[in-house]
Amino acid sequence: MKRNFLLGCAVWSYKGWLGSFFPDGSQSRDFLRLYSQRLTAVEGNTTFYAVPDADTVARWAVETPSSFQFCLKLPREITHRGKLSAAVPGALQFLQHMQPLGDRMGPVFAQLPPGYSPALMADLEQFLQQWPRSEMPLALEVRHPDWFVEPHASQLNRLLEQLGVGRVLLDTRPVYDAPDDPQLQSERRKPRLPLQPIVTASFSLIRFISHPDPAWNQVYLQEWSLRVEEWLQAGKRVYFFVHCPVERQSPGTARDFQQLLEQESVVVPPLPWNELGSVPVQLNLF
Secondary structure, eight states: OOOSEEEEESOSOOGGGBTTTBOTTOOGGGHHHHHHTTOSEEOOTHHHHOOOOHHHHHHHHHTSOTTOEEOOBOOHHHHSSSOSGGGHHHHHHHHHHTGGGGGGBOOEEEEOOTTOOGGGHHHHHHHHHHSOTTTSOEEEEOOSGGGGSTTHHHHHHHHHHHHTOEEEEEEOHHHHSSOOOGGGTTGGGSOOOOOOOOOOSSEEEEEEEOOSSGGGGHHHHHHHHHHHHHHHHTTOEEEEEEEOSSGGGHHHHHHHHHHHHHHTTOOOOOOHHHHSSSOOOOSOOO
């Protein structure tokens, strides 16, 4: 039975997690296996920069539980090199290459560059119509500010709803609403765009850009817990991914959110991390 709520980070291989998220002495070759024993999904930013070879993809499937989900980002050669409609063959080739993941493949997501504006709506529609949506769910992240104002916002949402394409919800409020801090600069390179919490498909994919100080995340996580409960009750599937300028904090913030959901009596699957015989010390505390 598929999980209705999946929780993870942007990456699975991070040496700074040794001694907290990963046991001391863990080898990098074991990071994916260890990660998948603790969290239930990964955003998979790695494929944006380079497509792994076939042996690597096959190994990802072997090293993870059948319930684990990879939400892989389309390569930048597809989304950031001109019109999307011209990149359809490359997108289909990418899907074919990832087939060894089987049921472990969650929604693929296409992150469009900041320069891709509503003026290219026809190109976007052509690309989305050619995507094999019945075989592989797709989520879209737009970054040009005009997509968030009318009439473009409604036009985009209608198109996504008609085609069953998900809307990636990027929440950068924790790092932009907080006071200036040098450690926030890496995540402040992400666009400061309005959060429009709209579900356009059978699932929602949320990218939560958390603050290194857990106290700054509380109000936003509380807000997300209400939305997640509403969407789960409506039969939607929710993917929630935690980023952080201090990546060491991301797993702890994800675990905090799981605990908050449970405290609020939101019906979510148990976190594998909490079922381990020896659970690492919690990284973040409210």
